[in-house]
Amino acid sequence: MDLLDIARWQFGITTVYHFLMVPLTIGLAILVAGMQTAWYRTGNERYLKMTKFWGKLMMVNFAMGVVTGIVQEFQFGMAWSEYSRFVGDVFGAPLAMEGIVAFFVESVFLGLWIFGWDRLSKRVHLACAWAFSLATVASAYFILAANSWMQHPVGVEMVDGEPRLSSIWAVLTNNTLLAAFPHTIFGCFAVAGTFVLGIAAWKVWKRDRQGMPHDEDRRVWHKSMRVGAWVALFSFVGLAISGDIQGKLMFEQQPLKMASAEALCHTEQPASFSVFAYGDVSRPDCESVKSITVPFMLSYLAHGDFSTEVKGVRQLQDEYAAKYGTHYPDDPRLGDLAGERIEYQPNLPVTYWGFRFMIGFGAVSALAALGALWFTRGGRFPRGRLWGPLALASIATPFLANVFGWIFTEMGRQPFVVAPNPNPSGVDGVWMYTAQAVSSGVSPGEMTTSLIALTSVYGVLLVVEVFLMVRYARGGFESVMPHKSSDDSEDDSDSGGSGSDDVLSFAY
């Protein structure tokens, strides 16, 4: 592997990993803030239990999202210095904004929330929960603004061959961003909803099988489960609608990504939607793809009617070559690619299957949520042996949908790191090849070292995180609710008067 491949694998691995933590954090933080609000307004202990339990799982996950996020902030400069120099005038601003506006709020108010039970008034403590959870949403907005600019550069003019920011407003209201943001946030709630659904259903299933009574705790688990299922179901409706809007936009902005997603070799009018390929998509040659198709459907997905032409990979490749050149410049920094022919078609199997797995796993988890709501109506829960494991397995599906969605959208943008706009609602003439973006001063050995080290550490930490989550899930409410009576007695014997509530109501 040369430097470019290593850098791409590193970015892919660290980013996908980071985005396992992020959607759960965002979705769960808001749900926990909602549960705490319910407790604040009703004073019902049931909602306190929910807040404490789901809040604990959120914290286990939050830490991982924070620490893996630092890698994201720094690896642009470390591994992609040419990219950072080229886009710095535009791309750094949303990152800096994210730091100043969102990260500080997140980290400070999370600390206050964790340690502030009883130290702060209930109202202020609740406000802290909303502060850090909404800040996670704000941070998503800024980082998606940066990503959307790479998908569809706006708000710049070219000065001396480099993009200069001319309107931050245009960057922050990029139509790509306005479509990607709701889609991503719905994706976060789909993850969090299914997570709550899966774990709570497993708890109910386990209690019922052990013949435990239908007491208050069961009602709280059952309630959690149904809240999760409703959130998930609502999110999937949002995902379908926002995904449709985003798709239509992508047919304009990155037609090759979408043609590859369909393995649409030749321009069709009207175009059929490929449901499933049984031919060979593993070769880059799109001619050999055979698939089950739905006539007219692709025209609808692309343009909202059943007759419009959709351009195929072949025609688009020729158009791109005519517009952006047929060969890479003969620059030694491009390595093996210097002077080579430019392959404008993204990796076909990855794009094709990425798109289908995103939709497929999303649909499966939507069905799971719908099924859960039906089978558990009125306090019911089915008795079968497989329902518990099935509930746990369903947790994986929205994570997989998210991962494949991002792999699709980032791999579908190749060979560009900053995609040009053939049908420019953005600025024409701004683009950068991924091959040009990698750091030229870093050796493959260094990059391999960091790739191996980061991947190993991430692997170990994933095991630890899942281990902790399983322990807390097993422990249930017992392990997260403060045990009042024992606390008091120890204080009296130990500290002689100055109670610990005064200084620390929670401690690591």
Next chain:
Amino acid sequence: MDLPTVWFCIIALLWLGYLFLEGFDFGVGMLLPVLGRRETERRVLINTIGPVWDGNEVWLIVAGGAMFASFPGWYAGLLSTAYLPFTVLLLVLIGRGVAFEYRGKVDTARWRRAWDTVIVLASWIAPLMVGLVLSATVFGLPLDANGDRVGGPLVILTLPNVLGAVAVAAFSLLHGAAFLALKTEGDVRERAHRFALRFGVPLLLPVVGLLLVAQLREGAPWTWIPLLIALLTGLAALARQAVGRDGQAFVLQGVALAGAVVTLFGALWPNVLPSTLDPAWSLSIAETASSSYTLTVVTWVAAFGTPAVLVYQGWTYWVFRKRIGTKHIPPVHAA
């Protein structure tokens, strides 16, 4: 002052904030086995920074983001040239952050020992790496005309840069001791106090050494002033520590740090990352600055954002202002 210079000062300020805040929480981690002899004492140490360490670390992230936004060439040049030190920094910061959050979540001695090891190692290695890269940006790196490194991954390990690494670690250690003397009570406080007094002068030596090297090699006449302020307030901090005025000692140490950061960034100005191969290839403020429109945008964000950050982050310290002793540590509550 033009906008690029303003942003050069803001970057210096962000690094100052980072070194001040995470400096002491690195120090707390470094001192974990030294001052925390029993488990409850170690928990005292960790809980002095429990609610705040994450917010402290964001100063680093924002310093990075602000460098990217205002001086992309500096951000790209420094981070790619010091690739391995940054990799190590990221790895230890990952381990350290997770360790704080996960340490108390399982109640076995083996679990805690494992995370304690991570905390201590990471808290030592991280300031060394921060010191290394900050010194490198002051003293320069072998850069070619494109701003890329000439030579292997270890060219950063020059004598002045290693001195810088040691200086930041030494300062963090002392700063952590001063913080613990201020934030704890009982035996831990007593030990922190004695540690700061006994090792204060030796720990200040590498810092003074770094400042003198920077001053003599790169400094301007005016940077003698912050250097002297750093030296005098550093000594004054120890004097106040000796009479048990923990708060004053801690604040004076912060002033000393400010003097040191101003000296270093003053010595760096008007460059952001000198080339040791050819002065013509040095990255300067003027060359690497973003356009004035971009700088104006981020100036507005910083102008509204930063005071708010200072207010609510300050408020956290106010909420958790009380000294912590072993009697305040609640029983372990793990899954």
